[in-house]
Amino acid sequence: MNSTVTLPHRVTDQQFLRCRKVTTDNGVQSVVLPFKAEVSKLEDVTVEWKHKDKKVHEYQRGQNQSHIQGRSEMKKEQINTGDLSLTLKDLQLTDSGVYTCTVCNKDGHMLLQKVVTLSVRVPEVEMEVKESVVLPFKAKIRNPEDVTVEWKHNDKKVHEYQRRKKQSHIQGRSEMKEQINTGDLSLTLKHLQPTDSGVYTCTVCNKDGLMLLQKSVFLSVRVPEVYAVGTVKESVVLPFKAKVSISEDVTVEWKHKGKKVHEYQRGQNQSHIQGRSQMKKEQINTGDLSLTLKDLQLTDSGVFTCTICNKDGFVLPEKVFSLRVKESLRDRLNPSSWFNKKDPQDGPKTSGGDV
Structure with a gap:
């Protein structure tokens, strides 16, 4: 539930708003961390969003600045109405955690603060053992020829795309189709095995090794x-x-x-x-x-x-x-066998139907 606080121009008491929890799936386009407040003379205040004490986004003197490579956004036209909500784009698992929004006046005195907890979940793909499965990942990438795409399974390298060359690290059972230029980074796993179950993470880095995007998918392989x-x-x-x-x-x-x-x-x-x-x-x-x-x-x-x-x-x-x-x-039907057989509780109990 959002809280609204009215603040005069000069405030001596700090106002703390209750914590809110937001849950979303890893890899979705965006999520909004809501914060609405009535603050007078917004041109004199500084709004700062932090994630685990690291600066994420800042609004000051009518200017917006993202500190996470443009993945954060505060809409200027909404700020004037007291909407200090933060939009996070291209969500990653590492985005989970506590976000704090602090509003200070021109003297640096804190007027208002709100805490939001974001939980980014790993989407699950459940399959039975069969020929293949696709782990989906679509993203907008600039200059795809310059990026490195790496899929890992439980931290072990599965598939790699670099400089237009693709390499499978699991004996050819992984594949990325010629659709990277369209932003399709999906991974196909062939000849599924129970040991393929687990967390798969796709990381996209630029030519300087700086991480641009990341998505995780949990695969559950069931043997019928x-x-x-x-x-x-x-x-x-x-x-x-x-x-x-x-x-x-x-x-x-x-x-x-x-x-x-x-x-x-x-x-x-x-x-x-x-x-x-x-x-x-x-x-x-x-x-x-x-x-x-x-x-x-x-x-x-x-x-x-x-x-x-x-x-x-x-x-x-x-x-x-x-x-x-x-x-x-x-x-x-033989009474003599009644005294020799084991208690059914001593043996395993399984349910199953006749073939």
């Missing part, structure tokens, strides 16, 4: 679960056919609740659950990475994850299954 049902003492197949070529340099790892179940590496199969898991070698070469679980137990219920890595440790497609193991009808 496939539900499967098996019966105690029988076997079940968790099917996975990968669209990648499988060579002896590739490691395939199946895990259950984060614990290793089965591993295929350098042409060798290894079960980590006493031989109850199996991958058929003759099928692996065709991209069939299905896992067979034998002699099922109630404790086999839960989430199974299959991960493929190349020799450099680079993660390729991933598959997630939710397995529910149920008792056979014979066991449920």
Whole structure:
């Protein structure tokens, strides 16, 4: 809620207005930090906006001055009506924080002060594992041939554009189209992986290395679960056919609740659950990475994850299954089994439907 205070020409008491919070998304064109007050003889006052004690914008003797490369603005025609609001353009995450507007008379005595807290949020893009996703960023750039554009993921370089040359730092899975001259700095990520989740930051710098623009996007990559049902003492197949070529340099790892179940590496199969898991070698070469679980137990219920890595440790497609193991009808009707089975609370509880 905005507060309005009427001040006489000579004021001895300082007036403090209540703090206001403004929330907006990173990368939007602009946001207004509101401040309306009735101040007499505006030509004699100095209005100063600060962000974390650093000067952002100043109005003095009818003149406006931005201290953040023109990204701040106070409209002169509105100032005369007592509207001291500040407009911030090309918002960045670093713009978050406390802004203070101080009004002083010609003797430097503070007349009025207001505090506004700005929260710049990271917009979120949520995708399932699939071929590609676009992280959008459109901006107005002067002399695009002179700028450097750098996309980072969790502070690691992903893609770079400099002097009309583009370079992917994630084995060609990133791409910026030939639209930079139109201000389209969007990044396309191909062959999405769960490890692609996180914060992506695009920074635009001029030829002198001075930052002009910055935008952040949060990407959430979800792996869709496939539900499967098996019966105690029988076997079940968790099917996975990968669209990648499988060579002896590739490691395939199946895990259950984060614990290793089965591993295929350098042409060798290894079960980590006493031989109850199996991958058929003759099928692996065709991209069939299905896992067979034998002699099922109630404790086999839960989430199974299959991960493929190349020799450099680079993660390729991933598959997630939710397995529910149920008792056979014979066991449920056999009274002797009632005394041997475990309490269901001892095993994992997962929800899932029949395939």
